[in-house]
Amino acid sequence: MWPFLQRRLWPVRNRRVCKLFCRLYCQAAKRDTIFALSSGQGKCGVAVIRTSGPASRSALLCMTGTKKPPPPRTATLRRICDPSSCEILDQGLVLWFPGIKHSDGIW
Secondary structure: OOOHHHHHHOOOHHHHHHHHHHHHOOHHHOOOOEEEOOOOOOOOOOEEEEOOOOOOHHHHHHOOOOOOOOOOOOOOOEEEEEEEEOOEEEEEEOOOOOOOOOOOOOO
């Protein structure tokens, strides 16, 4: 759970109310696919781009031109392509971390 939500919900004694609030509060975050440069700004030798969300797998497959993602939690050398022109942009290490699945469906 996000730290700021934990602080806000800590006084709530009824876990059902807490879970319901989290489901409603976090729905937008579950639907969106986001990406960000994680390696910092400016010039660097290695750029790290992190994606998160339901379309992350599709984006990975489009950018690497493969039909299935690499084995989970394993660094794999792949060509990184422009999905629209199929032009090879670079080679890089690709890591795939499938999402965690919980029995209650919240996270």
